[in-house]
Amino acid sequence: MTDGAGRTPLTFTAMTYNLWGRWRVADRMPALRGMLRLRQPDLLATQELHPVSRDTVDAALPGHDRVHDDFPGWATRSNLWWRRDLFSTNGHGAEDVGIRSEHARLFWVRLRRPGAPELVFATAHLTWPGHPDEIADDRSPRVAQSRAIVAALADLAGPDDAVLFCSDVNDYARPLWTFQDAGYAEPFGWLGTVSPVTHPVYPLALAQPPRQPGVQITQKAIDWQFLRGPLRPRSAEVVEYFADGVAPSDHKPVLCTYGFPAEREDER
Template identity: 55%
Template sequence: MTPFTFVAMTYNLWGEHRLRARRDALKSLFAVREPDIVGVQELHPKSRALIDDALPGHARVDDAFPGWGSRGNIWWNRDMFHLTEYGAEDVGIRGEHNRLFWVRLKPAGRDDLPSLVFSTAHFTWPGHPQERLDDVNPRVDQARHTVAALDRLAGDGPCMFVVDINDYARPLWVMRQGGFTDSFAALGASSPPTHPVVPLVEPGSGWAAPGAVQKALDWIYHRGPLRPRTTEVVDFFYEGQAPSDHKPVVATYTLA
């Protein structure tokens, strides 16, 4: 059978922070590196409208629940996928309307292929007031609840989870124990840092703070009959402006 190959992206959009200055860079990124499916974090109604304009051939979830417009959402190429189901699962992520956002997509015109569950989340920032107060890492349980939710939603079928995991150790181990592999590890590689973007142009201050720790926070995980072919952390600037303080991660997959 003809292989079904698509490009997936994960991107933390940095909320509304300096969005007016970044809007042309964001639009340019999606025009130059147009993904077939993208899950985003730190969404804002203004950035959602911007992506709608930048990806006219894509659809997204349109739902009254506020989190789909203010926390996360998923866009997919209408010619490649058809939406059959979607939802927002509470997996313990702190903050109002924070959820595990997911869609079930059927490859267009391919009755021989199973549907794909694609999901996105933004795990709690380590500087959250509750974590600073009790000194307990909530992202471990968030990862466990995420695995349990995706077990229920996808079973052994093809499943992808894109995330700003806001951590470097324990939650990643939980995902691996749950049968998920990140796109870099599957190809025998290690992820370059995804945060912060350097140089990050800030009016009046020049660059990002000196000594900022470079870390890989953004991941594309997969499980089931999916094969990554290529993956990268994308360095992108438009007229000297970065689209976000995070770098997008992109991977090309084949659905078996």
């Protein structure tokens, strides 16, 4: 079935997942493999990536491609995976949007599917509130970062493109409003509900309790997917998963289903 413009409607799943960097990385990889093999997201955006977790994702999703690039951030900060039988790539990049970590960027890839709009699929990890610079000056950098991301995505996406931006925003309010003000939606609100907690997973996989309890153990929803253009949410879930009592990360992944509409709607 196609619409009048010859486009084929396509439904796919997308997951965003903060993989918690190097923390107990070897202990957590069996759980990460198990969760990804069970859920098999068509698209996967990661934050706090590590070479070990990157290789684990590759092994768990053999039908997927990801970005291969010499810039170190693609191995140590974020990367993007897509099912090769659903999408092909039409370029990728890493834009400096002021995130306060070495090699941290807005990472993006442009994806193609015959008969469907092009999709700009992107991810970024906004600065953690416990960063030494933020502790020193007592000012959040995340609003400026989110505005820079909105501007960068506007440059990357054409008027007929779909955009899916996945992020650990490390905040609960103003960065989200920045995306809303720029015309982005998020799947939970679109579907008439609210996001469950995404951080922290409990019990925490740490030998010692966190040093900043107000930051680390306050339950919060900080992992989000934002969409714009010809893309429609069909479902949204925060995934609970343990294997032998171990979670893959201190964050929970957010898994959503999307469809390219058969017709470009002006109203929801």
